[in-house]
Amino acid sequence: NAGVTQTPKFRILKIGQSMTLQCTQDMNHNYMYWYRQDPGMGLKLIYYSVGAGITDKGEVPNGYNVSRSTTEDFPLRLELAAPSQTSVYFCASSYEGTGANVLTFGAGSRLTVL
Amino acid sequence: QQQVKQSPQSLIVQKGGISIINCAYENTAFDYFPWYQQFPGKGPALLIAIRPDVSEKKEGRFTISFNKSAKQFSLHIMDSQPGDSATYFCAASGGSNYKLTFGKGTLLTVNP
Numbered sequence: 001n002a003g004v005t006q007t008p009k010f011r012i013l014k015i016g017q018s019m020t021l022q023c024t025q026d027m028n029h030n031y032m033y034w035y036r037q038d039p040g041m042g043l044k045l046i047y048y049s050v051g052a053g054i055t056d057k058g059e060v061p062n063g064y065n066v067s068r069s070t071t072e073d074f075p076l077r078l079e080l081a082a083p084s085q086t087s088v089y090f091c092a093s094s095y096e097g098t099g100a101n102v103l104t105f106g107a108g109s110r111l112t113v114l
Numbered sequence: 115q116q117q118v119k120q121s122p123q124s125l126i127v128q129k130g131g132i133s134i135i136n137c138a139y140e141n142t143a144f145d146y147f148p149w150y151q152q153f154p155g156k157g158p159a160l161l162i163a164i165r166p167d168v169s170e171k172k173e174g175r176f177t178i179s180f181n182k183s184a185k186q187f188s189l190h191i192m193d194s195q196p197g198d199s200a201t202y203f204c205a206a207s208g209g210s211n212y213k214l215t216f217g218k219g220t221l222l223t224v225n226p
Contacts (some may be wrong), residue, residue: 033213040123040218041205042217042218042219045204045213058213090157090158093158094188096120101148101214102205103150103160103214104160105159106157107155107156107157108156108209
């Protein structure tokens with residue numbers, strides 16, 4: 001039981017490049033989330049999903065896109081990377097049956113945009 | 115705007131001491147208040163949580179104190195150990211919104 005797995009762990013992008021951060025969970029959780037963490041700023045919600053085919057914007061969605069084609073996977077797409085997207089990204093999941101607000105986090109993906 | 119204000123930003127405690135981290139919230143609809151612990155290079159992990167029907171919850175050396183009238187809650191770490199050195203986040207959710215709103219975090223350092 002791996003929990004929430006994120007790849008890659010580290011990535012350096014040039015301004016204007018695009019990439020996808022992968023997230024998969026094997027707990028059959030129906031809710032999934034993407035957060036970004038910046039020093040001293042806490043965790044900000046980017047996008048979330050309550051099930052396959054359903055996604056919605058969080059607090060800071062600009063510059064990002066998501067899709068949820070399966071229960072297990074919730075990739076985060078960065079289009080036209082900007083230095084402001086330099087951050088650590090965390091994927092999380094939860095199960096409505098035991099508490100939609102009880103989150104299990106992945107280990108994070110550190111992204112640097114130069 | 116829903117907010118959770120956390121203080122202090124950083125905290126240094128000697129081994130064996132008590133660490134106290136405070137959070138305040140504005141939204142009276144919040145009814146779930148968790149604390150997450152994050153070690154360097156790792157994702158946050160749920161440490162302990164409380165609902166407003168009780169004023170205190172204890173799990174081992176970790177205690178949440180909750181003051182509904184003041185809209186405040188705090189994390190107390192008794193007999194703090196160097197292994198407790200981590201970043202701690204408070205959070206809140208409730209009402210029609212199950213999504214967590216996080217505080218900005220407290221970096222705790224416990225010196226040996």
